[in-house]
Amino acid sequence: MKLAWQNIIHDRARFSVTVLGVSFAVFLMVFQGSLLAGFLQAASRLIDASDSDIWITARGVQAFEFGTPIEGRVREMAAGVPGVLETSRVCMAFAVYRTPNGKQQVVALVGADSNVGRRFPVPNAPGLAEGMSPDAVLYDVSDRDLIQVTAMPAEVEVNRHRARIERQIDGYGAFLGVPFLFTSYRNAIRYMGFGPEEAMYILLRVDKAYSISDVQQNLRQRLPEVDVLTRDEFERKSRTYWTIKTGAGGAILTAAVLGFLIGLVVVSQTVYANTMENIEEYATLKALGASQTFVARIVLTQALICGVLGSVLGLLAVVPCIGYAKSLIPWIYTPWWLLLVMVLPSLAMCSLASIASVRSALTVEPGRVFRA
Amino acid sequence: MPNHFLGVEGASVSFGKRDAQVRALRGVSQFFERGTLSLVMGPSGSGKTTLLSLLGCLLSPDEGTVFVDGVAVNGLSEAERTAVRQKKISFVFQAFRLFHSLSAIDNVALGFELRDPALPGRMELARDLLVRFGLGEKLNQEPYELSPGEKQRVAIARALAGNPPILLADEPTASLDAQAGRSICQLLRSQVDDDGRTVVVVTHDPRWQEFADRTINLCDGQIEQEEKNS
Numbered sequence: 198m199k200l201a202w203q204n205i206i207h208d209r210a211r212f213s214v215t216v217l218g219v220s221f222a223v224f225l226m227v228f229q230g231s232l233l234a235g236f237l238q239a240a241s242r243l244i245d246a247s248d249s250d251i252w253i254t255a256r257g258v259q260a261f262e263f264g265t266p267i268e269g270r271v272r273e274m275a276a277g278v279p280g281v282l283e284t285s286r287v288c289m290a291f292a293v294y295r296t297p298n299g300k301q302q303v304v305a306l307v308g309a310d311s312n313v314g315r316r317f318p319v320p321n322a323p324g325l326a327e328g329m330s331p332d333a334v335l336y337d338v339s340d341r342d343l344i345q346v347t348a349m350p351a352e353v354e355v356n357r358h359r360a361r362i363e364r365q366i367d368g369y370g371a372f373l374g375v376p377f378l379f380t381s382y383r384n385a386i387r388y389m390g391f392g393p394e395e396a397m398y399i400l401l402r403v404d405k406a407y408s409i410s411d412v413q414q415n416l417r418q419r420l421p422e423v424d425v426l427t428r429d430e431f432e433r434k435s436r437t438y439w440t441i442k443t444g445a446g447g448a449i450l451t452a453a454v455l456g457f458l459i460g461l462v463v464v465s466q467t468v469y470a471n472t473m474e475n476i477e478e479y480a481t482l483k484a485l486g487a488s489q490t491f492v493a494r495i496v497l498t499q500a501l502i503c504g505v506l507g508s509v510l511g512l513l514a515v516v517p518c519i520g521y522a523k524s525l526i527p528w529i530y531t532p533w534w535l536l537l538v539m540v541l542p543s544l545a546m547c548s549l550a551s552i553a554s555v556r557s558a559l560t561v562e563p564g565r566v567f568r569a
Numbered sequence: 570m571p572n573h574f575l576g577v578e579g580a581s582v583s584f585g586k587r588d589a590q591v592r593a594l595r596g597v598s599q600f601f602e603r604g605t606l607s608l609v610m611g612p613s614g615s616g617k618t619t620l621l622s623l624l625g626c627l628l629s630p631d632e633g634t635v636f637v638d639g640v641a642v643n644g645l646s647e648a649e650r651t652a653v654r655q656k657k658i659s660f661v662f663q664a665f666r667l668f669h670s671l672s673a674i675d676n677v678a679l680g681f682e683l684r685d686p687a688l689p690g691r692m693e694l695a696r697d698l699l700v701r702f703g704l705g706e707k708l709n710q711e712p713y714e715l716s717p718g719e720k721q722r723v724a725i726a727r728a729l730a731g732n733p734p735i736l737l738a739d740e741p742t743a744s745l746d747a748q749a750g751r752s753i754c755q756l757l758r759s760q761v762d763d764d765g766r767t768v769v770v771v772t773h774d775p776r777w778q779e780f781a782d783r784t785i786n787l788c789d790g791q792i793e794q795e796e797k798n799s
Contacts (some may be wrong), residue, residue, distance in 0.1 A: 198762045200679060203670035484627060485683050485727075486655025487650070563654075564627040567618045567664060567739050 203500035204475060212503070213303075215467040219507020220514060222460020224542045227515045227531065228522075229453035230539060239372040240439035241432040242528075243307065248477035249285065250316035250409050251416065252431040254424045257382035259438040262305065262373060262396075265290055265369060269421055270393030278408030278415050285310040285380050287317075288397035290389045294378065295354035296345040304378045306355060310384020313400060316321035318379045319364050332384045333363035339527035342366070355388045369483035370527030459545055462508075464550035468500045472554035476561050496555045497548065504547030508540045573636045575624060575735055575767055577745030580633035582619050582790075593619040595790040596633065603734075606761045606768040608777050611787035617771040618739060620787065624769060625737050626650040627691025631762060638734065659728035661757075663740035665720040667712040673699060673723045674708040677730055681715050684731025698726045702756070725756055736760060738770045742777070754780045 205212045238245075243261055244252065253275060255265040266288075276284050287309040294304040320333035334355070336344045344362070346353070351362045355378065362378075372527040386393065403412050409427055416425040426434065432479050440446025461470055472479070479492055516536075582594040584655055594616045601607050601624075609617045622628035623635050624640055634641050638657050640651060659680075667676050677695035681688055688694075699708055702722045721741060728736055738757065742750035758780040760766040772779060778784065778798060786794040 199675055200668060200671060203668075203675070207670035367651075475669075477666070478668055482683070483651065483663075484625070484654065485658055485680065486651055486658075487683050488651060488655075491683075493684075564622050566627070566660065566666060567622060568796075 198495065199513050202233065202502060204478075204495075205373075205471065205499045205502060206506050208471065209472075210283060211467050211471060215464055215503040216507045216510060218463025218467070219460050219503055219543055219547065220511035222456045222463070222546060223508045223511025223539055224515045224518070225456025225459070226453050227512065227539045227540060229449050230535050231457060231515075231519050231529050232526070233440070233449045233453070234532055234535060235526070235528045236445065236449065236509040237436050237440060238475045238530050239528035241435045242369065242372070243287075243317070244428060244432045244435060246314055246316040246318070247285075247287070247400055247428065248317075248402065249428055250403040251401040251413055252426050253399040253401070253416070253420065254311070254426065255397075256311040256422060256424055256509055258424065259442070260435040262289065264397040266320040266391060266395045266397055269392075269396060271420055271423055272396055272399045274415060274419060275399055275401055278412060278419060280404050280412040280415070281311060281401050282404045283400075283402040284397065285313045285400045286396045287313060287400060288382065288385050288391065290385075290397075292356045292374065292378075292388055294344070294376075295357075297347070297351050297353055298328070298345060300345065302345075305373060305375050305505075306380065306385055306388060308382045308389075308418070310382045317360050318369050319381055320363065320379070321381045328360065329363045332361065332381060334360045334384075335364050335366050335377060335379040336362060337527070339367045339370035339524075343371070343376045343511045344378075356390070358388050360384075360388070362524055372528055393555060412514050419481045450539065457542060460543065461546050461550050464500060464503060464507075464547050465553065468496070468503070468547075468551050469554045469557070471499065472496055476557065477565070480561045480563050480565050481556040483561065489559050492558050493555045496551050496558050500547040500551035501544060502552070504544045505540075511543070512536055512539075573600060574603045575638070575769070577620065577623055577630065577634050577638070578624055578632060578634045580620075580630040580635065582616075582623065582628065582630050592790050593786050594623075594630070597787075597790070597792055598633075599785060599792060599795075600636070601767055603767050603783055604761060604765040605782040606770065606780060608781040608784040609769060609771045609787060610784055611793070615787040616790040617787055619790075621737050621739055621769065621771050625660060626653050633690075634717065657733055658735045658737060659726050659731075659733040661721070661725055661736065661738035661741045662719060663743045665712070665717075665724045665744075667720055667724055667727070669683075669712055672709045673704060673715065676712070676723055677726045680727035680730030680797070684733070688731075688768055689712055695726070695730065698730065699723070702726050717744050718746070718752060719751070721745060721753050722756065725753070727761065732764075733767055736766055736768045738768065738772075740774075741770065742772065742774050747776075750774065 254266045272284055283531050289307045292304055292306040294302045309317055309319045318335055321330045346362050349363055353360050353362055403409050413425055519531050576599055578598045580594050580597045584591050611617050634643055637653055674695050676696055678691040681691040681694055692722055742753050757768050781796045781798050
């Protein structure tokens, strides 16, 4: 396959254009893939952070960010269902935050009971509580500019109530364009003006001796006025809402597909031009006894070499760019497998791009070798 | 009973359709003995290259039979005819047709690879062949760095890679000066004398006469004259 390699590097300008085309496509696909992965993750991050098996929400709630209050008796009734081991409450509402220097900012205030889950960012959660008052408020480091706290603890206001920002956390940055603030459930309902019996989400942990779906069915029968979802169901529902129903996921996917198509066109054109330029050599190869497989392999190898090099270049470029993008889009997320998986579409893209070229090389008449 | 090692029997070939049809060969029967160098001469359009294409399994006749190594190859599939070319036939062209991106040694090594993809030591074999042809100093030069005579020597080395018994040459000296042309004539003659190869040369070049065993003259797709050279 030395011929394949030599053919493509012989015309360095064209080779560079092809590799750049592939790397651009890979860059775009990985970047858009990271946006999509991050978007999906952010869309259900707080649901995933809970340790609960079942979420009870008001009827028709599409995503965590759009919860509405439900009656407090729902929690009591749920707690009485066989198999329910523990209940906890989560609430979320938009609130007005006043920075230490008096500037106002809309925030998404999240409150939760301390037993909601080890990863859930509430100040009274086990592991986080040390050194903090039970009513402390937390914010994500990526929202520092919006929160405008220079030193902690900082006295601020949330919905005209005094609040105390005591710590910054990481990984729960603004998703809706407004920063999240996290506090205890008791504190949150005070800021939001909810009654002590009201709840927005009731989370249940199920005894391992019971089947989660059985408990879910039982709850649905007893509580027909609310939605009873497993954590996975609510996670999917939330993700589906943000990615499909809002069209945001479609827009991101479209950009990724466009990246693929741009790469496909660039590679097709250059590989085809290269093949047609060397078409007489393919005729010579066939006259000298090269099989169709041998000829096809040369064209395909050329395309795949461009695919591999373009992918490596694209990946080398996209990783630092995503690192930089994190400062602007905190929820962007690149799973390690995405980098590997994206090599496959780029190779598929190059293989697809070589179809026309392979066809031309295979159909060239070896008899034309005698034409001077 | 003619020697059916290489040849055509009653071969007719036409190109084009209806009014534009051209009959390139008209019922030609001609056989080439093993271990001989034959010239095919004649004016342009007389059917020389068409005959060479038939002998090289690059074209099938409309009528008649083509024999290669004693086997009728008409009925063979494209893949089978490719296999016949791979094992038995090699070509030398007027325009050399070297692979432009490969060095001289890589061109010849590719010739070995095409004949036998599993053959070990292809580079060494290619080097030996080029050294034998006086190109030991030009092994790593690309075609554009070689003179026409050197290019044709590389092309012949590539053609001989894998030791095919039949060598078909189309105007191999047409692009060369007198000295280089004579050297190519000698080189191909030595393939007959030293290695017993069967060489068929299509040419307009009268210099070939002294190196050939016989000359066949074609005119209007038919054999006009056949003479044995002394």
